[in-house]
Amino acid sequence: MSSNKVIITIAPTGGMAGKKQNPHLPIQPDEIARDVIDCWNAGASVVAVHARRPDGQATCNADIYRDINSRIRAKSDIIINNSTGGGVDGDVVKQMPDGRWETLWEERIKGIEAGAEMCTLDAITVNLSFGGNEILFNSPPSRNRELAQAMRARGIKPEWEVFSPTHIVQDVSNLVAEGLDDDPPFVNMVLNVHRGFQGAMPYSSKTLQFMIDLLPRNAIFGVSGIGPSQLPASVQSVLLGGHARTGLEDNLYYAQGELATNQRLTERLVRIVRDLGFEPATPAEARDIMGLSRKTGPKPEFAIR
Numbered sequence: 100m101s102s103n104k105v106i107i108t109i110a111p112t113g114g115m116a117g118k119k120q121n122p123h124l125p126i127q128p129d130e131i132a133r134d135v136i137d138c139w140n141a142g143a144s145v146v147a148v149h150a151r152r153p154d155g156q157a158t159c160n161a162d163i164y165r166d167i168n169s170r171i172r173a174k175s176d177i178i179i180n181n182s183t184g185g186g187v188d189g190d191v192v193k194q195m196p197d198g199r200w201e202t203l204w205e206e207r208i209k210g211i212e213a214g215a216e217m218c219t220l221d222a223i224t225v226n227l228s229f230g231g232n233e234i235l236f237n238s239p240p241s242r243n244r245e246l247a248q249a250m251r252a253r254g255i256k257p258e259w260e261v262f263s264p265t266h267i268v269q270d271v272s273n274l275v276a277e278g279l280d281d282d283p284p285f286v287n288m289v290l291n292v293h294r295g296f297q298g299a300m301p302y303s304s305k306t307l308q309f310m311i312d313l314l315p316r317n318a319i320f321g322v323s324g325i326g327p328s329q330l331p332a333s334v335q336s337v338l339l340g341g342h343a344r345t346g347l348e349d350n351l352y353y354a355q356g357e358l359a360t361n362q363r364l365t366e367r368l369v370r371i372v373r374d375l376g377f378e379p380a381t382p383a384e385a386r387d388i389m390g391l392s393r394k395t396g397p398k399p400e401f402a403i404r
Contacts, residue, residue, distance in 0.1 A: 104380040105313040106342035106388060107285075108321060109138040110147040111361045113348030114157040114186020115229060121351040123360045124231065125153040127129045132170035134361040140345075142369035142379035145178040146171065147219070147258075150210070157186025159206055160329065164213030176382045178391065180258055181210040183246065184236075187229040194311050202321060204242060211249055216391055219287075220246055220257035222270035226297040241272045247279040256391055259286045260323075262299040266314045274345035279370040281390050282317045287344070288379065290332055302328035307335055319388065325349050333368060338395065339379060343368055 111125050111134045113207025119126050125131045135146045148161040148171075153170045161343050163179050165185045171179060184207065185191030191206045211218050222243045227253040250257055257280055267286065275284050288310050290302035302324050314320060332348035333343035345364040353359035353367075369379050386392040 101144040102340075103377045104384050104388065105377045106145055106321065106380045106385045107160070107368060107372065108142045108145040108147055108180075108346075108366070109135060109361060109365055110136070110149075110323070110344060110346035112151065113134060113150045113346075114149045114182065116351060117155055121347060121358050123358060124347050124351070125361070126155050127153070127374075128166045128170055131167050132174075133172050134297055136174050136361045139175040139177040139382075140363045143177060143365050144380050144382045144385040145180055145217070147180045147182065147248050147344070147348065148215070149182045149344070150183075151186075151191055154189075156189030157192075158190040159183065159185050159208070160190065160209040161209045162253050164215070168215060174330075178217060178385055178389075179215045180219065180381055181213055182219045182372040183207050184221050184244070184260070187232075192234055193394040197201045197275050199349060200232050202234060202236045204237070208246060208249070211235050211246075211253060211255060215255065216386075217256045217258050217285075217389075218250055219260050220250065221260045221375055222395040223260070223262055223298075224273065225233070225262065225299070227306050228295045228297075236319055238270075239271070240270055243274060244277075244279070245336055247254040247274050248369055256280070256285065256389060257330060259284060260289055261310070262289050262292065262296060262314055263301070265298075267310060267315075272315050272317035276320075281393070283388075283390060284315055284318045284390050286318050287313055287323055288320060289323040291326065291328040302332050304335055307332065308339070311339060311341070327352075329364075330368075330371075332376070334371060337372060339374060343372065 293299040322332045322336040345368045
């Protein structure tokens with residue numbers, strides 16, 4: 100595989116923002132599939148899917164994921180990565196007796212039953228602030244191991260989502276060392292959510308380089324730069340030998356004061372990757388890079404781009 104191939108991930112929806120923040124945000128299965136197919140045609144090879152209920156709130160309901168996945172799979176061979184993080188409202192959170200909120204573990208993990216090749220695995224415990232609420236996202240080592248084992252049993256490759264150096268050197272490194280992911284582990288470093296996620300790191304070139312230096316042996320990586328850090332973080336990731344991500348989950352704006360679409364964000368990132376002398380990986384090439392092509396068992400029927 101040529102070293103100039105870059106995996107571009109499109110994250111079209113997320114589990115936090117709504118159409119009030121950006122009317123272009125796709126939240127229903129037909130909208131999500133439409134944007135994903137457009138971005139696949141533009142050069143994306145992975146889609147990070149978050150599901151929403153009909154009322155727009157977050158869910159990890161496997162039936163809704165299957166609906167989204169089947170619509171995408173009918174027209175593309177893009178790699179589907181379903182979230183097990185959920186979101187900040189809807190099915191996946193519950194108010195506790197003390198007035199605080201907590202993400203529900205049993206709801207979060209339902210997404211692994213929807214037939215995706217990859218799923219996110221957030222090996223973190225974090226308190227996040229959103230809409231005036233504090234929400235505990237509680238993922239102790241025992242739960243992280245349980246989820247990694249469940250993914251492995253289903254032939255799902257984890258996308259390890261990390262928000263700080265400690266997430267890399269603790270749970271991710273330990274679970275990878277236990278054999279709960281095949282080489283190469285794929286680590287997505289989420290930077291610049293520190294204002295709302297307790298313990299998360301702001302984006303800077305030094306922070307990103309430091310976290311890359313801590314990655315497990317043989318790991319490959321991408322970066323989710325949130326808000327205005329999306330573009331510089333993606334460019335730095337590519338220049339350091341990693342992969343790139345874009346989409347309205349991470350950044351609602353194309354430029355200051357100008358709302359984005361997933362299509363325009365993807366087209367810009369593809370153009371920049373090529374201008375830097377790299378080439379967007381096709382989904383088949385991305386499967387080879389991440390080791391997905393080595394997995395046995397039935398393969399979905401893919402359309403041809």
